[in-house]
Amino acid sequence: MTAPTLTARTDPRFSLARQVADAVLFEGYVLYPYRASAAKNQLRWQFGVLVPPAWGAGRAEHTYQRTECLMEPRRDATLSLELRFLHAQRRTVQRLGSDGEFETAESLDADDRVYVPWDEGVEESVELSVPVAELTGDGVTVPFTRPAHQETESVRADGRIAGRLLRRRERLDGALRLSADEIDGPYAALRLTAVVQNTGDWPSDGGEAERDDALLRSLVSAHLLLGLSDGSFVSMADPPEWAKGAAAHCRNEHTWPVLAGEGDRADVMLSSPIILEDHPRIAPESLGTLYDATEIDEILALRTAALTDQEKREARGTDDRAGAVIDLADTMPPEVLERLHGAVRALREVTEPAGEPDTPWWDPAGDPSVDPAHDRVLVDGREVGAGSRVRLRPGSRRTDAQDLFLHGRTAMVEAVLHDVDGLVHLAVTVDGDPGADLRREQGRFLYFQPDEVTPLEDA
Incomplete structure (x- = not known):
C-alpha cells in the first residue's frame, strides 16, 4: 500500500468552508468583555477537546472523535483531508526587578495594555491526500506529533524593558485513522470513517491535575475538512431516499459532518464538534471574528466600544485576538455598524388572506x-x-x-x-x-x- 501523501499546501476547495471552520476553531476562545479576569473566561474551550487517554479515564472529557459519512467517489478519486485544532500555550508574566532579575507577577503594565497570565491558542493542522481506493480494507493510519516548545518575548514600557512573557507548549501526540467500506444500495457508494485520537502520554507523577493542565496536552476545537477530487458526499441531515438507511447507521461521535462546498456542490464536507446545517455561511455583514457566535454582532460591537479605557487595556493584554476585537469596535464606521442591524436575505410574494381588511395575519380575526x-x-x-x-x-x-x-x-x-x-x-x-x-x-x-x-x- 502506498503511504498517504502529506500535503504542504491547503486544498483550494476548502477556502469557503474554512471561514466557517475558523468560527468553529475559535468559538469561545475569549468572550466579552475580552478580559482574562472575566468570570466567563475562567472555563474555556468547551467544544472539540480531545484529552490524553490516561488523564481522561473516568472523566467526562473525550479522547477521540469519530466521523462517519457517505460518499460517491468516481474512479481514481482522491480524498483530501485537513485536521485543524488549537494547541494550548501557557503564557507566564514576569516583571524586571530593581536587582535586574525577572520575577513572576500577576500583571505587567505596558504602554497600551496590561499583560496577565493566559493560555493562548496556536493554530495547528495535519493535511494529507490519499487515493480513495487505498482506504478500503485496513485503511490508513497517520500518526502526528507536535513537539514541546518554549519562547520568550520582552515587554517594553516607556521605551525600556519592563518585563517579559514566557510561553510554553507541551508535547502533543495524536493519530488520524481513515477507512472506507461499501454499503448496500443501488449506487457505488462508500461509508467513510475518520477517527481523530489523542494518543499522548500523561506523566506518571501528574497526579490529580486540573483540566487547565490537561488542556496543554490536548487537541482543542478539533475538526475535519474533507474533499473529493472527483465525486460527491451525501448529506447526512437530508440524505436521498436510497441512502437513508445507510446514513442512519453511520456513527458520529463528538462531531457531526455537513456539506460545506461552494454553492450547492457536495465535494467538501466539514465535520464539526458544533452541530451545523448543510452549507453553513458566515454573514457577509460580519466584519471580524468576535469569538462568540451566540451573540449578535451589533450588540457585541456596541458593548465592546463602550468599555472603559482601562478595560480595553486589560483586553489588549489578555490576547492579541482580543485586542483586534477592541480595535475593530473602536474604528467601525457608523454606516458599517448600521449594516449589522439587519438584512433581508430573501423575498417572497405573500397573498393577503381573505378576512377583515387591515387585520394582521397573526390575528385570528383575520382568518374567518x-x-x-x-x-x-x-x-x-x-x-x-x-x-x-x-x-x-x-x-x-x-x-x-x-x-x-x-x-x-x-x-x-x-x-x-x-x-x-x-x-x-x-x-x-x-x-x-x-x-x-x-x-x-x-x-x-x-x-x-x-x-x-x-x-x-x-x-
Missing part, C-alpha cells in the same frame, strides 16, 4: 375559517372547546420545570387556537388560580396541546 371561542377539537373521542374542563398531563417534550407543578391539576379551556404550522393549542386557566379573571381580561393563558389533557366532562 377559525374561531377560538367556538372551535372544537377531539380529545380521546370527545369534543373539547371553550368552557370544557380538562385534567392537565404535560408531555415529555415540556422543558419548563413549572409544568411539573401543574401535572394532574384541573383547568378550564378558554379557547382553541391554531398556529401557522397547523398545530392546535388549548388556552386554559387552572382551577383555583386566584388570578384567573385577570388572565381572561388580559388574554394571558397557559397553553397545552390536545394530547396533554384529559377531558373531564362533555361540553
